[in-house]
Amino acid sequence: MNPEDRLSAPLVLEYPFTRTTGPVIGAFMTGLREKVLLGIKRKDGSVLLPPTEYDPETSEDLTEMVEIGQSGEVTTWTWVQEPRDQSPWNSPHALAMILLDGADTPFIHAVLVDNADLMRTGMRVSIKWKEETEGHIQDIEGFIPEGNGND
Amino acid sequence: MTEIQIPSSIRNLEQVQSVRTPIRMEYTFTPGVAAQTYLREFGNKKILGNVSPVDGAILVPPRGADPRYGVLCDEFVEMPHTGHVGSFCVTNVPIPGRELELPYISAWIFLDGADIGFLNLVAECPPEECRIGMRVEAVWKPDDEIGMTAENILYWRPTGEPDLPFDEAGVRGWHVRKHGDSDA
Structure with missing residues (x-):
């Protein structure tokens, strides 16, 4: 068969899932809606972000949610020059592991700068909220270098 | 359930109970x-x-x-464009993204002479009258709408001919129809 005679068609697979959140992730999402970040405390006093219902090492119930800072440090990062169609971001950005003040685990989010030269490991960044929040991880638009006029 | 302690900043607010997590994948099928x-x-x-x-x-x-x-x-x-219902399911609960009128019948259609079935819709038949072994025929789209797509056949409808015996319908008929086996 000649390649030009080959049949081909778009195939879209789509599931409109809604996930129930439970008391811990629900509180985390509620915090996002209110522009507050919540982690959860382990027995040794360290704080997990995002929070989990159970200790990932001991499986103990975790119950004490605490508010953590809205600025932190980039511990590692990669540059995304061409975001894919379904990326929440449509311009070049960094994807970074960010260790927020008061948390002991870094979490992944975007750092919104114009080019990779503005990125370095150890840089301080602070959160940029969307104006309208609804209780979703995308209520965080991203992080920007600290002291760039973010309120 | 263990009581979760929540900081005062969100304690008395309506809590988020669910989150949208849609998944969408775009393929090119060859x-x-x-x-x-x-x-x-x-x-x-x-x-x-x-x-x-x-x-x-x-x-x-x-x-x-x-x-x-x-x-x-x-x-x-x-x-041939005729066959029988090997087994079926009546759907009464809507599924997001599927715009069929409820209730509808999904059935394994076994074409005459075929040894396996395929899943398709059965219509022009009240759900309570659908049965294993019921004989059906294809209802095609109008000729000018036919293309290289599974959507060519709108659904299958009863022919009114006598049913296939239950024991010969669908995969039950496999052993009856067994090919090239002298012990059958």
């Missing part, structure tokens, strides 16, 4: 030789099956192989 052959003829209102080189079993739609033996099937045979 059918293989058997599926291409099938689709081209389906665009001419013909239904093709594969003939197993091992025992002559007829597999519809053709996949180019007999999965029971792992052998290639390159012989095609044209199938």
Whole structure:
């Protein structure tokens, strides 16, 4: 068969899932809606972000949610020059592991700068909220270098 | 359940209970030789099956192989547009993204002469009257709307002919129809 005679068609697979959140992730999402970040405390006093219902090492119930800072440090990062169609971001950005003040685990989010030269490991960044929040991880638009006029 | 302690900043607010997590994947589907052959003829209102080189079993739609033996099937045979319901399910609960009027019947259709069935809709039949062994025929789209797509057949409707005996319907008929087996 000649390649030009080959049949081909778009195939879209789509599931409109809604996930129930439970008391811990629900509180985390509620915090996002209110522009507050919540982690959860382990027995040794360290704080997990995002929070989990159970200790990932001991499986103990975790119950004490605490508010953590809205600025932190980039511990590692990669540059995304061409975001894919379904990326929440449509311009070049960094994807970074960010260790927020008061948390002991870094979490992944975007750092919104114009080019990779503005990125370095150890840089301080602070959160940029969307104006309208609804209780979703995308209520965080991203992080920007600290002291760039973010309120 | 263990009580979760929440900071005062959000304690007395309505809590988020669910979050949207849609998944969407976009593929380009390129059918293989058997599926291409099938689709081209389906665009001419013909239904093709594969003939197993091992025992002559007829597999519809053709996949180019007999999965029971792992052998290639390159012989095609044209199938009639009539068959029977091998088994079925009545759906009463709407499914997001599916715009069919409720209730609807999904059935395994076994074409006359075929040894396996395929899933399709049955209509022009009240759900309570649908039954295993019921004889059906294809209802095609108008000729000017026929293309190389599974949507060519709108649904299957009862022919009114006498049912196939229950024991010969669907996969139950496999042993009755067994090909090339003198013990059958």
